[in-house]
Amino acid sequence: MDKKEIQEQRMRMYFINATKELLKGEGLKSISVRNIAERAGYSFGTLYNYFDDVKELIFICVEDFQDECREFIEERTKTQSQGKDKLRSIVKYYMYYFVQYPGIFELFFLERANDVGNKKPTFEMIYSFLDKLCRDEWKYLVEQGSLSKQQARLKAEITKNMVVGMLIFYLNRHNPQSFDEFSQRTEALLDEILNF
Amino acid sequence: MDKKEIQEQRMRMYFINATKELLKGEGLKSISVRNIAERAGYSFGTLYNYFDDVKELIFICVEDFQDECREFIEERTKTQSQGKDKLRSIVKYYMYYFVQYPGIFELFFLERANDVGNKKPTFEMIYSFLDKLCRDEWKYLVEQGSLSKQQARLKAEITKNMVVGMLIFYLNRHNPQSFDEFSQRTEALLDEILNF
DNA sequence: TGCATAATTGAACAATGTTAATTACTTTTG
DNA sequence: CAAAAGTAATTAACATTGTTCAATTATGCA
Structure with a gap:
């Protein structure tokens, strides 16, 4: 069989x-x-x-897109050495991936968790996705003594949430209006968070 | 007539x-x-x-809910004197309002801006809503010399975006799972941002 | 080849938003 | 006061959605 x-x-x-x-x-x-x-x-x-239904089908796509996103970032940051710059780049290209595919952003962050079931792990994966992508960098900065473990955790959490907010406003509300402006705000806010 | x-x-x-x-x-x-x-x-x-259609009807509600939200916050923060604590409280109760009415959060932040038209000003209002609520407090902190005008702008922007991200994860994805935990994370992250 | 099993299909159902034709009501006018 | 005109409310109808299931078609095996 x-x-x-x-x-x-x-x-x-x-x-x-x-x-x-x-x-x-x-x-x-x-x-x-x-x-x-x-x-x-x-x-x-x-x-x-x-x-079973169309939702199952849709959520199967999440894993594939995560892999793709991971590669998208990897390709653009692999030459950089560990540290703040690389961390900034990872977050930046994470955002750019979703800018390129707004439909995937919708799928990842805006689709409701109505009936949980087997989709709970999927949501967990999405929630911790950026954390995993950045883990090594934060770790490196802590080991370097640039900031405390506790502070790293807080800043990672601020970044994770901020990024989703920015993408919502940009993709769903055209705020800011142009990608240039969006890109510029991204750099500025990440600089402020990583200003230590 | x-x-x-x-x-x-x-x-x-x-x-x-x-x-x-x-x-x-x-x-x-x-x-x-x-x-x-x-x-x-x-x-x-x-x-x-x-x-004209059901969307028009829905978006008319936004203004009313904004007024209600403003009052909700005002009631809970009016006794506090200007400064960091009040700023924290405003943001906190802003979030709590949406936790109380997740449907209004959806309406404010997740509804797509498909056909713009007369809804553009509505979206502008939503985008700048928290800014308006906090303006006086940021201004006060700058005048006090606690931080520069530029820094205040950046921190306000970080907060605005982070807040939306946190609400998405909590309301749409049950992450964190309990309100207590959510509340605790809120305090911690706001403390980190206002740590100057 | 012929039969049994499996896979594929599309008709059908219940909701949805929206439009347009019809009915009910109000006001004006002769 | 009654008839006509105009306005408002209703319902029938259409297109689109997800989903189910009986019927059809294809497949594999003896």
Whole structure:
């Protein structure tokens, strides 16, 4: 019964990829069962043979996008040596990734946690995502004696929350209006937080 | 034609109040044209004689809720004398207001700015709302010489964005899980920002 | 090839927002 | 006062959403 599993996994992939494409392109608004199925080349009914509901499908995409985001940042920061600058860059490119794909931002941060179930771990992953990305840098700064462990924790938490707020205002409300301005504010606020 | 206007305004009020009640109670999810109209005591079609669409109705509520929020904070902070403590309290109760009414938070910060139109000023109002609430306190601290004007601006901006991020994670993702913990994190992060 | 099992489909249902045609009511006018 | 005109309220209808399920189609095996 190995063939069954392979085929089933392949079918799931068709739908998952279609969903990912839609999320990257048009965003959450464009997501509908009929839309996804059409792009996958099947009827909307077929989707329900492989997924419980459309939410399951959507949340499967989160992990993939996290990997992609991690790579996006890695590519742009790997040459930098540990320290404040690298930390700043990681946070900056974390934000830029979501600016590039507002649909993924919606998915990560704005989708409601209505019925928890198996999605709780997914939310935990999202919540701690930036922490994981920055962990080594904060650790390095503490070991260097630049700031206390406690202060590092606080600043990491401030950053994590601030970043989401900034993205909401920029992506959802066009505030600031231009990317240049957004970029500039990002630098300024990160400088203030890392001013020690 | 004065009577007309009075009657029309009264009709609009019925729908607006019904919408406000629903938003405070069940939140954005429960908002539907048929729901609002039923609560207002009219048919869903009647709503369209007084409002272009349901979005217009919803965004009319923003101003009312802002006034209410302002009063909520005022009541709880008016005895405090100007300074850091009062500033902390204002931000804290600003957050607590939205914790009390998650539906209003959704309305203020998560509703998309799809078709701008007359809603642009509304979004501007929301964006600068906390700034206005805190303006006097920041000003006082600058005049006292506690920090520079530039620093005050940066810290105010960090706070504004952080607050939205914290509320997203707490209200939408149950992170942290309890209000006590949320409250504690709020205090800690505000202390760190106001640590000068 | 023929049968049994599995996979795929689309009709159907309940909600949703919105529009437009219809009905009810009010006011003005002859 | 009654008929006409105009305004307001209602409901039927349409498109779109997620989801279910009976019926159809395809597949695999003997």
